[in-house]
Amino acid sequence: MSKEKGMRRRQFLQLTSGATLYLTLPRGDALAAWNDSCATPVDGPPILITFEAYGGWDPQMFCDPVVGGDQAALYSPYGSGDYLNNGVLTYAPFKVDGGPIPYTVGTNNEDFFQKYKNDLLIVNGVDTQTNSHDVGPRTTWSGVGRPGYPTLAALVAAAQEEQVVNGAMLPLSFISTGGYDNAAGLLPVARAGTPALLIDLTRPHLSPYGRTAAPHELIPPDAIESLKAYQAGRLERQLIPSDIPPRRRFALDRLNKARQAEELLGTLGPVLEDEVIPEPSHHSSHELVHGMRIVISAMLAGICRTAHLQTTGFDTHSQHDNEAESANIGNLKGHRAQLKALFEAVDYTVGLLCQHGLWHRTTLVVGSDFGRTVYNGDNLVTRGKNHWPITSMMILGAGVQGGRVIGETQAVAGMGGIQAKGLTLSNGVLVPSDNGFLLQPAHIHDALRRHLGIHNTPLANRFPLGLVDEEQNLPLLTTSG
Numbered sequence: 001m002s003k004e005k006g007m008r009r010r011q012f013l014q015l016t017s018g019a020t021l022y023l024t025l026p027r028g029d030a031l032a033a034w035n036d037s038c039a040t041p042v043d044g045p046p047i048l049i050t051f052e053a054y055g056g057w058d059p060q061m062f063c064d065p066v067v068g069g070d071q072a073a074l075y076s077p078y079g080s081g082d083y084l085n086n087g088v089l090t091y092a093p094f095k096v097d098g099g100p101i102p103y104t105v106g107t108n109n110e111d112f113f114q115k116y117k118n119d120l121l122i123v124n125g126v127d128t129q130t131n132s133h134d135v136g137p138r139t140t141w142s143g144v145g146r147p148g149y150p151t152l153a154a155l156v157a158a159a160q161e162e163q164v165v166n167g168a169m170l171p172l173s174f175i176s177t178g179g180y181d182n183a184a185g186l187l188p189v190a191r192a193g194t195p196a197l198l199i200d201l202t203r204p205h206l207s208p209y210g211r212t213a214a215p216h217e218l219i220p221p222d223a224i225e226s227l228k229a230y231q232a233g234r235l236e237r238q239l240i241p242s243d244i245p246p247r248r249r250f251a252l253d254r255l256n257k258a259r260q261a262e263e264l265l266g267t268l269g270p271v272l273e274d275e276v277i278p279e280p281s282h283h284s285s286h287e288l289v290h291g292m293r294i295v296i297s298a299m300l301a302g303i304c305r306t307a308h309l310q311t312t313g314f315d316t317h318s319q320h321d322n323e324a325e326s327a328n329i330g331n332l333k334g335h336r337a338q339l340k341a342l343f344e345a346v347d348y349t350v351g352l353l354c355q356h357g358l359w360h361r362t363t364l365v366v367g368s369d370f371g372r373t374v375y376n377g378d379n380l381v382t383r384g385k386n387h388w389p390i391t392s393m394m395i396l397g398a399g400v401q402g403g404r405v406i407g408e409t410q411a412v413a414g415m416g417g418i419q420a421k422g423l424t425l426s427n428g429v430l431v432p433s434d435n436g437f438l439l440q441p442a443h444i445h446d447a448l449r450r451h452l453g454i455h456n457t458p459l460a461n462r463f464p465l466g467l468v469d470e471e472q473n474l475p476l477l478t479t480s481g
Contacts, residue, residue: 038354046398046452047299047362048156048306049349051288052141052179053342055315056133057368058385059392061335063113064124064409065092066418071411074374075418077321084110088117088403094336112343118403119396121477125407125420127438128370131387133315136369137180140393141308143445143465150184150463152365152445153306158186159454160305169254172304177291179310186459190304192291288345296352311345313338314368317376318384342366350396363397363452373417388417393444399451401478407439408432428475442467447476 060066060075065083067090072079076092084093091113113120128139135145142149150158157174172190174183183189235256239249288311298304314335322334346366353359371392372385390409396402407430409418422436442465449455450473 038359039357041360042357044302044361045160045305046156047353047358048153048448048452049295049362049364050141050151050153050306050308051342051346051364051366052137052308052310053314053338053366053368054137054179054310054312055368056131056136056370056372056387057314057339057391058316058320058335058372059124060372060418061092061094062339063089063091063122063394064392064418065090066409066411069411071374071413075411077380084113086110086114086117089113089120089122089405094339112347115347116396116402119400120402121395121400122405123393123395123407123439123444123476124405125409125423125439126391126393126444127420127440128389128391129440131370131389133369133387136387138182139441140367140369140391141180142182142463143442144463148184149182150186151181151308152448153308154181154183154186154189155449155459155463156452156454157305158183159457159459161187162457162459170303170305172298173306175291175295175298175304175307177288177307177309179308181308181310184463192294192307288341289348292345292349292352296349296356296358299358300356309345311338311342316372316384317386318382320372320375320384321380359398361398363395363400363448365393365395365448367391367393371417386416390418390420393441395444395448395477399477404479406430406476425470425474429479430475437471443471443474444476446472447474451477 065078066072066075067083078092082093083090085091091110093110128136128145130136130139130145138147138149139145141151141153143152153176154174161169161173169187173187174181175190175192177192181189235252238244239252244252288309291309292307295304295307295309316335319334321336346364349364350359353362368391369387371388371390373388374385375383376386377383392407407423408421410421412419420438421432422434423430423439424433424436425431426433446455446465446467449460454460
């Protein structure tokens with residue numbers, strides 16, 4: 001890296017640390033030893049990244065296999081003797097033979113779960129109470145099934161923005177690649193486009209050819225400064241009257257912060273141009289890792305707080321067990337290939353966050369619409385699985401006590417899918433109970449809101465989760481609640 005590029009990068013790191021003091025999440029004791037090689041931490045607010053496996057994934061294919069009994073064959077192509085156990089988790093040994101070249105975690109469950117066994121919190125038996133593609137993603141990512149609620153990543157970003165007094169609104173505060181990314185009007189949703197397009201947006205006064213040749217000025221710098229000075233003066237005059245309606249004053253204040261954000265957006269271009277976050281070379285998780293490159297570049301530049309990333313292909317009503325046909329992402333079929341791509345993307349993300357000093361304050365949440373039923377046919381090649389409300393979620397990151405599995409499921413003869421066991425609180429630990437409550441996404445969102453420091457903010461209070469007192473502040477992310 002040249003001296004000039006090194007100086008630019010140091011400027012970005014200084015920008016992310018800033019002068020504002022934020023809550024920094026504690027480093028969890030369960031973080032694996034390989035995380036000790038992470039770069040020097042860059043202070044700042046908590047980071048949240050959510051991964052949406054759209055279509056309804058099948059936990060019995062990875063983190064919640066049905067073990068033993070006649071029912072097991074209805075859920076998995078593996079026999080109980082084939083299941084793996086790394087001392088923390090029992091999981092199905094799926095493989096993708098002859099598929100795309102992996103990034104770092106290989107071609108099967110064993111690589112991923114062995115590497116992250118001490119970091120992962122697995123939550124099984126989550127009852128979404130729906131099997132609808134319209135309601136499922138909304139329930140998983142907002143915590144409730146009714147419309148109008150923001151996705152968790154948007155709520156966290158908006159709450160953090162609200163806590164910054166007289167500061168500029170970050171231009172890419174919440175980035176999404178699709179899926180359930182409703183922001184409920186709390187803040188704009190920034191779409192992760194191509195790096196070249198974003199570079200052009202950060203330099204609107206230059207020609208788009210400035211990346212590869214001498215920049216051509218479309219507008220002289222003096223003219224730009226004059227326009228900005230006029231805008232600032234006009235806005236200041238508009239805010240002078242004391243009888244401005246509150247809604248108009250709020251809008252003018254947002255406009256002022258948005259204009260301040262234009263200056264911050266300019267910091268993203270050099271990060272992408274210098275390839276501080278390099279172009280990924282693997283293919284099976286193409287959509288996720290390319291979006292992730294932009295997300296972490298924006299976080300490194302200090303202009304992004306949270307992100308929601310979507311991958312598809314999990315609605316496997318047929319060909320559920322098929323493997324990848326080739327390295328072409330368009331030819332991926334079946335749950336095995338999609339899970340492989342998802343796990344590669346999570347691993348890639350953790351690696352980048354670690355490399356750039358952001359992992360110590362990041363929480364990753366991985367989930368889907370709902371779960372899936374038993375096989376819907378006997379043909380081993382074409383059979384699939386239908387929708388089922390019971391699912392699992394995976395959480396890891398700063399302050400999350402990993403190496404644990406919460407919640408249990410059981411196969412019941414004659415039922416279309418696994419049944420969740422109830423939970424009850426005993427000596428500060430959640431344990432299965434026939435008389436307990438069913439774990440729902442709202443319980444997980446309550447824990448995440450508290451973990452990320454937003455549960456008592458005005459914005460969070462606008463979107464209550466509807467839990468009774470005894471089902472709040474449960475020891476989910478840590479054993480102490």
